[in-house]
Amino acid sequence: MRLHVTTGERRATAADIVASVGREIASGALPAGSRLPPVRALEKQLGLSKNTAQAAYDELVARGLVEAREREGVFVLAATQHATPAPIVTPPLPMFVPSPLGHPDLPPRGTTALSTVFIDPELLPTERIAECARSVLREKMPSQYDAQGYPPLREAIAKRLRARGLDVEADEVVITTGSQQSLDIVARSLAERRIACESPVYAYAKLLFESLGAELVGLHLDPFDGIDLDAWDRALAARPSLAYLIPSFQNPTGYSYTSAELQGVLELCRKHGVAILEDDWGSDMLSDGEYRPMLRMLGGKHVLYVNSFTKKLLPSLRVGFVAASPELVPTLVAMKRLSTLGNAWLTEAVVAEFLDRGYYDTHLTALQRALDTRYAACLTALDELMPDGVRWTRPGGGPTLWLELPRTVDMPALESHLARRGVHISNKAAAFVTSAVARPDGLAPLRSNLGVPHLHGFRIAYAFLSETEMRSALTILADALRGRAL
Numbered sequence: 001m002r003l004h005v006t007t008g009e010r011r012a013t014a015a016d017i018v019a020s021v022g023r024e025i026a027s028g029a030l031p032a033g034s035r036l037p038p039v040r041a042l043e044k045q046l047g048l049s050k051n052t053a054q055a056a057y058d059e060l061v062a063r064g065l066v067e068a069r070e071r072e073g074v075f076v077l078a079a080t081q082h083a084t085p086a087p088i089v090t091p092p093l094p095m096f097v098p099s100p101l102g103h104p105d106l107p108p109r110g111t112t113a114l115s116t117v118f119i120d121p122e123l124l125p126t127e128r129i130a131e132c133a134r135s136v137l138r139e140k141m142p143s144q145y146d147a148q149g150y151p152p153l154r155e156a157i158a159k160r161l162r163a164r165g166l167d168v169e170a171d172e173v174v175i176t177t178g179s180q181q182s183l184d185i186v187a188r189s190l191a192e193r194r195i196a197c198e199s200p201v202y203a204y205a206k207l208l209f210e211s212l213g214a215e216l217v218g219l220h221l222d223p224f225d226g227i228d229l230d231a232w233d234r235a236l237a238a239r240p241s242l243a244y245l246i247p248s249f250q251n252p253t254g255y256s257y258t259s260a261e262l263q264g265v266l267e268l269c270r271k272h273g274v275a276i277l278e279d280d281w282g283s284d285m286l287s288d289g290e291y292r293p294m295l296r297m298l299g300g301k302h303v304l305y306v307n308s309f310t311k312k313l314l315p316s317l318r319v320g321f322v323a324a325s326p327e328l329v330p331t332l333v334a335m336k337r338l339s340t341l342g343n344a345w346l347t348e349a350v351v352a353e354f355l356d357r358g359y360y361d362t363h364l365t366a367l368q369r370a371l372d373t374r375y376a377a378c379l380t381a382l383d384e385l386m387p388d389g390v391r392w393t394r395p396g397g398g399p400t401l402w403l404e405l406p407r408t409v410d411m412p413a414l415e416s417h418l419a420r421r422g423v424h425i426s427n428k429a430a431a432f433v434t435s436a437v438a439r440p441d442g443l444a445p446l447r448s449n450l451g452v453p454h455l456h457g458f459r460i461a462y463a464f465l466s467e468t469e470m471r472s473a474l475t476i477l478a479d480a481l482r483g484r485a486l
């Protein structure tokens, strides 16, 4: 037989022969069992060198399309006999191995979020923000950025803080993406990451510090009994490099330090050589324009102070800040530059405009009034609805209180029971600091840092839900607690 190898004028190559034979086998023109011309005949037919024809047949054998039988010749194999070409095995690329990361659960859409600390969007001044945004886009659009933040906003923040009794200059303020980024850059900047924080504490702070490899020291906080300064003295003897504290309307308990506790904590930090990071998320949510003293006010410039516009103005703006002593600012700015180069000045300019027009003060006054009403309504509903044995804190303002349940209540069962009725609560929003740090004096770790959390309950946040929504969620909760199922 003759093979049909078409190459035009050009002399056929081994690849041409392989391709032609492959095509003919596939089309059935060369059925199984057909004998291909001997190498020598092919050379003659196509005017090839012996090597070319042989190389083509070797390749056809390697592809499993034909077989060479000794002294008989080369034969086409049936399709089922075609050896599957050995797959090309490429070793997989190594997988990225993430470190395990805990996270509090978020309320699923459509559920009544009883533990969320956000403010009801109904209470947010969106129209006025839009007005400021339009004006910035028209007239003051920043064309650049730097890592410390939009200068007019830093000026405006420093001015506001000074009006509240804090000695802060604009160049001591670093604007961040929410106060969360302030916590991040401060913790990253620490030479030694051993951080004390209240227990329970705002969960994302604890998770953040842990993700940075920090060792945590728990400062036992019982919102019904106040701070046991002796216990804190013993805990701080572990000499953390930083104490992260939320002295006003603490998240998650709603607890506010008394003046004596503020002074006591400052003294302990002085005694044990512990720097302070004050998270003042709540103090300007206090009604009647009354402000609580802040650690930064009492302790001076070495207290790092963070606050944010996200909870009070508009969450999606993501604008917060940290005020630090002049020596520390360059480090914090450098750390922020490493993570974001700089944040969006456009958004920062909108907040600056909002402050400049005096809208923020008007808004805070209205917000405080609304929060007071919701807080009072929440307390009334709790008084009326909760069964005996349930206790709650009375923070006097802010967005959140702590509801303490009898130990007999099975929390996971309660959570799923409520979830089935469309109410979301989260006791994971409260992080208990249970890891114990060895004490420098060689004594066993502090007992209060170990074992079962000293509180058994969850956060109720009354800034997000309307009075009606709050009452119906609390009714569902009270019914569940009275039911025998839990």
Ligand SMILES: Cc1ncc(COP(=O)(O)O)c(C=O)c1O
Pocket (backbone or CB within 6 Å): 117, 177, 178, 179, 180, 181, 202, 246, 251, 279, 281, 307, 308, 309, 310, 311, 319, 320
């Ligand atoms: C106590 C506390 N600090 C800081 C933050 C971080 O908030 P943001 O980054 O929105 O300012 C939160 C958020 O819930 C919080 O509860």
